[in-house]
Amino acid sequence: MEPILNLTGISKQFPGVKALDNVDFSLRPGEVHALMGENGAGKSTLINIISGLLRPSSGKIYLAGRQVSFAGSSEAQKAGISTISQEFNLVPGLTVAENIFLGREPTGRSGLLNWREIRQRAKEILTELGLKAPVNQRVEYLSVGDRQLVEIAKALSLEFRIITMDEPTAALNAMEVGRLFEIVQKLKRRSIAILYVSHRLAEVFRIADRVTVLRDGKRVDTRPLAELSEDDVVTMMLGRALKREAMVSQAPASIEKLALSADDIAVRGFLSNISFDIRFGEVMGCAGLVGAGRYELTRALFGLLPLSHGRVEVNGKPASLRNPIVAMHCGIYMLPEDRKVEGIFPDITVLANMVISARRLGTLTSRFLIRASEEQTQYEGVRTLLNIRATSPAQGITKLSGGNQQKVMIGRALVSKSRVLLLNEPTRGVDVKTKLEIYSVIRKLARDGYAIMVSSSDIPELVSVSDRCIVLSAGRMAGLLNKEQINEDNITALAIGTRISNNPNE
Amino acid sequence: MSDLEKVSDTEAMPKLQGVAHFIQVFDSLGVFALLVVLVVVASIIAPGFFTYTNVTNTIIMASITAATGLGMTFAIAVGGFDLSVGSVQGLTAIVAASLLAVAGVPLAILGALLTGLLMGLFNGVIISKLKIPAFVVTFGMMSIVRGVALLVTQGQSVMITNHPDFATLNNGKILAIPVPFIIVMIVFTALYLILHHTPFGRHICAIGGNRTAAIASGISVDRVTIAVFGLVGITAAISGVMLSSQLMIVDGTLGTGLELQAIAISVLGGTSLSGGNGNLVGTVLAALLLATIASALNILKVAAFYQYLFVGVLLIFALSIDTVRRTIIAKLTLSRV
Numbered sequence: 001m002e003p004i005l006n007l008t009g010i011s012k013q014f015p016g017v018k019a020l021d022n023v024d025f026s027l028r029p030g031e032v033h034a035l036m037g038e039n040g041a042g043k044s045t046l047i048n049i050i051s052g053l054l055r056p057s058s059g060k061i062y063l064a065g066r067q068v069s070f071a072g073s074s075e076a077q078k079a080g081i082s083t084i085s086q087e088f089n090l091v092p093g094l095t096v097a098e099n100i101f102l103g104r105e106p107t108g109r110s111g112l113l114n115w116r117e118i119r120q121r122a123k124e125i126l127t128e129l130g131l132k133a134p135v136n137q138r139v140e141y142l143s144v145g146d147r148q149l150v151e152i153a154k155a156l157s158l159e160f161r162i163i164t165m166d167e168p169t170a171a172l173n174a175m176e177v178g179r180l181f182e183i184v185q186k187l188k189r190r191s192i193a194i195l196y197v198s199h200r201l202a203e204v205f206r207i208a209d210r211v212t213v214l215r216d217g218k219r220v221d222t223r224p225l226a227e228l229s230e231d232d233v234v235t236m237m238l239g240r241a242l243k244r245e246a247m248v249s250q251a252p253a254s255i256e257k258l259a260l261s262a263d264d265i266a267v268r269g270f271l272s273n274i275s276f277d278i279r280f281g282e283v284m285g286c287a288g289l290v291g292a293g294r295y296e297l298t299r300a301l302f303g304l305l306p307l308s309h310g311r312v313e314v315n316g317k318p319a320s321l322r323n324p325i326v327a328m329h330c331g332i333y334m335l336p337e338d339r340k341v342e343g344i345f346p347d348i349t350v351l352a353n354m355v356i357s358a359r360r361l362g363t364l365t366s367r368f369l370i371r372a373s374e375e376q377t378q379y380e381g382v383r384t385l386l387n388i389r390a391t392s393p394a395q396g397i398t399k400l401s402g403g404n405q406q407k408v409m410i411g412r413a414l415v416s417k418s419r420v421l422l423l424n425e426p427t428r429g430v431d432v433k434t435k436l437e438i439y440s441v442i443r444k445l446a447r448d449g450y451a452i453m454v455s456s457s458d459i460p461e462l463v464s465v466s467d468r469c470i471v472l473s474a475g476r477m478a479g480l481l482n483k484e485q486i487n488e489d490n491i492t493a494l495a496i497g498t499r500i501s502n503n504p505n506e
Numbered sequence: 507m508s509d510l511e512k513v514s515d516t517e518a519m520p521k522l523q524g525v526a527h528f529i530q531v532f533d534s535l536g537v538f539a540l541l542v543v544l545v546v547v548a549s550i551i552a553p554g555f556f557t558y559t560n561v562t563n564t565i566i567m568a569s570i571t572a573a574t575g576l577g578m579t580f581a582i583a584v585g586g587f588d589l590s591v592g593s594v595q596g597l598t599a600i601v602a603a604s605l606l607a608v609a610g611v612p613l614a615i616l617g618a619l620l621t622g623l624l625m626g627l628f629n630g631v632i633i634s635k636l637k638i639p640a641f642v643v644t645f646g647m648m649s650i651v652r653g654v655a656l657l658v659t660q661g662q663s664v665m666i667t668n669h670p671d672f673a674t675l676n677n678g679k680i681l682a683i684p685v686p687f688i689i690v691m692i693v694f695t696a697l698y699l700i701l702h703h704t705p706f707g708r709h710i711c712a713i714g715g716n717r718t719a720a721i722a723s724g725i726s727v728d729r730v731t732i733a734v735f736g737l738v739g740i741t742a743a744i745s746g747v748m749l750s751s752q753l754m755i756v757d758g759t760l761g762t763g764l765e766l767q768a769i770a771i772s773v774l775g776g777t778s779l780s781g782g783n784g785n786l787v788g789t790v791l792a793a794l795l796l797a798t799i800a801s802a803l804n805i806l807k808v809a810a811f812y813q814y815l816f817v818g819v820l821l822i823f824a825l826s827i828d829t830v831r832r833t834i835i836a837k838l839t840l841s842r843v
Contacts, residue, residue: 328724342722347715347782357723
């Protein structure tokens with residue numbers, strides 16, 4: 001069949017890096033074409049070019065046989081290409097129907113909105129998609145899955161011919177994923193071409209007809225999935241065969257005391273059957289794709305999300321982690337994933353930011369009055385340990401570089417006197433040198449007897465700091481890797497959900 | 507850290523800090539300068555302004571608003587505000603006056619302060635436990651407390667007759683300083699210590715600056731919020747006691763509009779409505795500023811209605827300065843990243 005979209009010889013040069021190198025890509029009507037590759041392989045760049053957000057440095061784009069060039073995403077939309085990304089373009093305060101027809105509301109002869117038509121047409125589209133929510137429901141009350149359907153409904157109402165879906169299942173639960181796939185089937189029958197980007201192998205095999213694998217900006221191959229096995233795809237992605245190793249094994253007997261142990265814990269809608277333990281003096285990595293449940297796991301252990309099942313023991317005693325205050329009493333502290341949102345207090349000084357979670361025990365005066373000299377000593381100690389570059393303790397926190405802000409956040413955890421540290425994305429947005437400094441601090445803290453969990457989307461990071469590593473996939477434990485098993489291949493393979501025979505004796 | 511960052515840390519920093527620092531100092535300096543200019547101008551064009559009696563009266567007038575304004579600054583710092591303070595001032599003035607009919611001065615003051623505390627705690631509990639915005643809760647309470655004040659007095663006035671000494675709270679002087687101003691200085695000192703030298707004060711700014719981060723830092727957000735509104739209630743009650751000793755005859759309509767004055771002086775004093783910080787010095791200065799304007803216009807025999815115009819213009823002016831200031835700071839910070 002003639003492709004509706006054809007890209008030939010696409011290259012994209014960014015300053016200092018070639019994100020795409022002579023890539024060919026085609027999309028046929030009625031096919032689901034999966035795009036796969038590791039982080040940094042060039043997937044996002046390719047999608048952005050197709051959706052008009054980026055212009056290729058060289059190469060040609062043909063739409064239904066005619067050469068086109070998009071000056072912006074609105075031109076791509078006019079040409080019939082819809083992009084459904086993880087961030088929805090919906091207005092939360094408007095209803096489902098209003099959102100679907102936003103900007104092109106049908107009006108009657110009087111120029112007033114034709115509400116009956118809006119509702120009627122919205123209802124037709126939604127019924128077709130199987131979305132139960134009433135059309136006059138406001139979007140802010142919908143679940144993530146339902147919002148996504150509204151996005152798809154919008155694309156359908158515009159009669160788009162091409163829909164690109166970027167990690168559409170990342171935030172969906174199993175039921176919603178099933179429903180999405182049914183809809184994708186319906187879209188196929190309507191001869192809509194779908195570009196499907198996902199990290200999850202199982203999904204791609206379930207839904208896609210062809211797959212294009214990118215690696216380091218180059219196209220490795222485009223093949224029908226029917227002729228491939230999961231291992232073939234992983235090999236294409238990694239550029240080498242996956243080393244088959246025993247993925248799950250018992251932790252080596254350790255003399256160190258258990259710091260935290262989670263027994264079959266679950267968070268409704270996000271995590272289930274999670275069991276692991278962390279010892280004092282050890283760094284436990286936590287790997288997983290976006291949406292795999294890493295974020296929820298650390299939040300649940302810090303009392304920011306309720307556990308729906310299972311028990312947690314801290315220091316050998318059962319702990320009911322209702323809120324962060326209780327968690328801190330148990331000696332747990334969490335470094336938030338996004339320091340801007342949940343970390344820094346923009347209006348107060350570096351010093352005040354660092355000591356905000358300090359435990360205030362002991363005499364009445366030390367609990368209710370700030371002792372400047374004591375804080376100064378604490379601050380200086382941590383500043384030296386972490387090598388924080390601030391001109392003075394009274395400097396505003398927002399005036400530090402990202403790396404130094406992150407160090408202040410780590411310092412906050414140390415000042416809290418907690419011995420179990422949950423570090424989310426400890427090096428996000430920091431430069432390479434600071435990154436290495438933070439790694440060595442993490443290792444030093446472990447040597448000093450802290451129990452540390454590092455949750456990160458950066459797999460090389462996990463490889464370099466972890467003693468052991470749990471890998472989450474779609475809210476479940478995909479595996480627990482020992483020191484000698486921790487490498488990028490094993491983590492990637494488990495995270496994308498490759499079914500590997502897990503018997504170590506095999 | 508990369509070389510690039512090093513450069514910006516050591517060389518670009520002092521310059522940036524200088525500008526940002528100046529802008530921050532300007533918060534209080536602006537009000538202070540304005541106050542000095544106004545006093546000088548008023549002294550020249552309004553003969554009789556710069557007399558001992560008039561200055562004393564102006565300070566007393568300022569003190570009554572300042573007491574509540576200081577509390578309001580706390581409420582704004584924690585990320586809210588309290589619209590019920592005017593009604594609480596009215597109710598507590600009535601409580602004080604009514605108690606004076608049956609009890610002594612200390613008990614009457616205690617009763618009024620307790621009433622204010624209770625009203626404030628109630629605000630705080632509803633705001634934090636039911637997660638209703640401070641605007642809605644205190645707006646509702648403004649009406650409820652006003653209703654209570656009118657109901658208990660049945661719309662009648664309450665006179666303070668058997669305790670003439672109660673008036674010294676208003677017209678007394680210690681070392682030639684009016685007692686109301688001394689009271690405000692005590693409130694100011696206490697609140698200043700709390701805001702800048704206790705973990706509680708720091709937690710207030712943390713919650714107002716970034717509520718999500720405060721929760722994730724193990725701060726008892728609810729408890730701090732309740733305590734702050736309790737404090738605001740007490741300061742409103744202090745104003746109530748001061749007002750009743752000034753008037754010696756009170757009724758249920760007292761204190762109408764105090765909430766807007768209190769917010770106005772907080773903002774004029776340099777406390778940003780977006781929360782996260784409180785400028786208590788600025789609040790006191792701005793209270794003096796408004797009282798000076800009122801007094802000068804009064805001596806010049808300008809109708810009192812013009813005062814409203816004046817205050818409004820000043821407020822919008824101050825808020826636009828605040829916006830400009832924040833834009834500049836944001837730009838400076840942004841260029842760092």
